[in-house]
Amino acid sequence: MAQDRGLAIEYTVKVADVPGQLFHVTTDIRNINQPALELSLPVWSPGWYVIENYAKNIYRFRVTEPGGRELRPAQVRKQTWRIDTKGISRVTVEFDYLANVLSANQARIAPDYAFFTGTQLFLLPEGHRSRPSVVRFQAPSGWRIVSGLDETADPAVFTAPEYDTLVDQPTLIGQFEVTRFMVEGKPHDLVASPPGVFSAEKTRTLAGHLTKLAETQGRIFGGLPYKKFVYFYFFRAAEASCSVLEHQNSFVTLWNPDALPLPDDMVGQASHEFFHVWNVKRIRPVQMWPYDYARENETPLLWVSEGFTSYYASLTSYRAGLRDARSFIGDTARAIGEVEGNEARRYTSASDSSTSTWIDYASPLPSRISYYSQGRNLATLLDLSIRHDTNGAAGLDEVMRSLFTDFYQRGRGFSTDDLVRVVNRITRSSYETFFSRYVSGTDVPPYDTFLGYAGYQLERSTRKIPFLGVNLDTLGRVTGFPPGSDASTSRLQQDDFIVRVDGQTLDDQPAGTIFRLLNQKLGQNIRLRIRRGREERELDMTVKFVELANYRIVESQSPTAEQLKIRERWLKR
Numbered sequence: 158m159a160q161d162r163g164l165a166i167e168y169t170v171k172v173a174d175v176p177g178q179l180f181h182v183t184t185d186i187r188n189i190n191q192p193a194l195e196l197s198l199p200v201w202s203p204g205w206y207v208i209e210n211y212a213k214n215i216y217r218f219r220v221t222e223p224g225g226r227e228l229r230p231a232q233v234r235k236q237t238w239r240i241d242t243k244g245i246s247r248v249t250v251e252f253d254y255l256a257n258v259l260s261a262n263q264a265r266i267a268p269d270y271a272f273f274t275g276t277q278l279f280l281l282p283e284g285h286r287s288r289p290s291v292v293r294f295q296a297p298s299g300w301r302i303v304s305g306l307d308e309t310a311d312p313a314v315f316t317a318p319e320y321d322t323l324v325d326q327p328t329l330i331g332q333f334e335v336t337r338f339m340v341e342g343k344p345h346d347l348v349a350s351p352p353g354v355f356s357a358e359k360t361r362t363l364a365g366h367l368t369k370l371a372e373t374q375g376r377i378f379g380g381l382p383y384k385k386f387v388y389f390y391f392f393r394a395a396e397a398s399c400s401v402l403e404h405q406n407s408f409v410t411l412w413n414p415d416a417l418p419l420p421d422d423m424v425g426q427a428s429h430e431f432f433h434v435w436n437v438k439r440i441r442p443v444q445m446w447p448y449d450y451a452r453e454n455e456t457p458l459l460w461v462s463e464g465f466t467s468y469y470a471s472l473t474s475y476r477a478g479l480r481d482a483r484s485f486i487g488d489t490a491r492a493i494g495e496v497e498g499n500e501a502r503r504y505t506s507a508s509d510s511s512t513s514t515w516i517d518y519a520s521p522l523p524s525r526i527s528y529y530s531q532g533r534n535l536a537t538l539l540d541l542s543i544r545h546d547t548n549g550a551a552g553l554d555e556v557m558r559s560l561f562t563d564f565y566q567r568g569r570g571f572s573t574d575d576l577v578r579v580v581n582r583i584t585r586s587s588y589e590t591f592f593s594r595y596v597s598g599t600d601v602p603p604y605d606t607f608l609g610y611a612g613y614q615l616e617r618s619t620r621k622i623p624f625l626g627v628n629l630d631t632l633g634r635v636t637g638f639p640p641g642s643d644a645s646t647s648r649l650q651q652d653d654f655i656v657r658v659d660g661q662t663l664d665d666q667p668a669g670t671i672f673r674l675l676n677q678k679l680g681q682n683i684r685l686r687i688r689r690g691r692e693e694r695e696l697d698m699t700v701k702f703v704e705l706a707n708y709r710i711v712e713s714q715s716p717t718a719e720q721l722k723i724r725e726r727w728l729k730r
């Protein structure tokens with residue numbers, strides 16, 4: 158066997174300064190055989206479509222050769238350093254990384270834990286992306302390590318087969334609880350940080366739900382495509398209010414510890430993130446194959462990567478027995494309402510909202526449209542249409558399976574044209590018009606035609622929505638202020654938690670209870686008890702309301718046998 162003389166890359170990540178929130182990262186590179194070597198850090202993390210410029214957290218960047226002589230690197234891009242390596246076969250690169258943000262796409266060191274994802278700390282030797290690497294951790298005594306990286310016999314040493322896998326992996330160091338369960342004989346670790354917050358009973362229930370989701374989703378694709386899976390659940394106050402991110406064999410999610418959710422209310426998010434194991438981490442738009450870590454990777458296909466994922470999150474929760482059919486159909490109608498009730502749908506197609514996501518977070522405009530709901534909606538229409546065209550023999554599952562086997566497993570991404578070809582092949586029909594009208598175009602689809610394939614129709618009405626002048630999430634937290642409102646005059650403030658409505662508590666109640674209670678008080682005066690930081694106080698308020706278009710999916714009168722057959726296949730568990 159020929160000796161492997163490619164670069165040998167070893168990273169050491171030391172939790173170097175806990176109060177100062179510093180990682181010290183050492184990159185040791187051997188077997189260099191080129192006159193210059195460029196080292197780059199990603200500017201974004203796949204799945205989180207925002208340029209974060211992680212290099213902004215780096216300082217004391219220093220390069221030495223064996224013997225300790227210092228080499229002077231040139232910074233040739235904002236995230237890239239060039240080292241003159243003529244006659245040099247080994248260099249050691251060191252830097253400090255300030256880790257002070259808890260978010261699923263950021264790094265943080267706190268008194269009892271350190272968290273990061275590879276995109277933040279691991280330099281890529283340009284041109285050597287397929288090289289394997291070793292990662293060593295140095296942690297304060299008593300701290301444990303859990304990572305999506307491949308384990309070795311030494312609990313402080315992990316490996317990655319190549320750079321893309323290396324930087325996709327989150328690692329948590331510190332105190333946490335791990336609950337292991339097996340699916341298809343593969344270990345699944347439910348990690349909870351900090352320990353002791355999420356009760357043992359809730360953990361057991363959640364682990365049961367996660368098992369069912371893994372089994373149900375795995376069945377679509379013929380099994381689970383990884384060696385192990387890690388669920389990182391943080392129950393800590395975070396900088397980002399909605400922080401969750403998928404990885405190839407893990408996901409990271411942050412929940413506010415002031416309003417701990419019930420396991421049943423965590424199913425939807427878990428189902429969505431887990432489906433990303435296939436859709437977006439493996440089935441990937443061609444524009445992100447391979448990822449370009451140096452800049453935005455615009456793709457017109459996030460309506461598939463996120464929207465189909467939302468559709469399958471809901472559908473597989475139902476198939477797994479964690480939701481009933483009514484809830485799935487209700488979710489489907491809600492997605493239609495989110496699209497058709499949004500003025501922006503007249504101007505922004507599903508493919509356009511995908512491409513422009515990179516400016517979404519910075520946009521001051523109130524009416525942008527989400528490729529999540531647009532894509533979910535289109536998934537419903539395509540699923541029903543394919544079932545209709547094939548007389549119930551195939552559906553969107555067959556499309557997903559084809560994208561997995563014909564694209565991912567052959568080492569390539571898919572384009573919009575590829576997707577049209579897959580649907581055309583499965584249906585022996587022509588979907589070019591569907592795509593030009595509803596995907597790249599902004600036509601309103603004839604919902605009753607598509608829903609009618611399964612003996613349903615859309616019912617439009619208006620409904621009154623309780624309104625306290627703020628945006629509330631389903632757990633009763635103030636998440637922000639609607640466009641045009643004045644936050645400075647609002648009596649409710651950002652991150653207030655409503656804990657009681659006229660004496661009725663929201664503690665340990667299912668998500669959405671707040672809206673049920675407010676609905677009963679439309680137009681009336683109520684007394685709210687709220688939690689603001691560590692304090693609680695009472696507020697007397699009037700429950701105003703707004704009228705919104707309401708979409709319901711209802712069964713058609715006297716459906717045909719053919720329609721009922723398609724409905725039965727669609728809702729088959």
Ligand SMILES: [Zn+2]
Pocket residue numbers: 403429430433463466
């Ligand atoms: Zn997602």
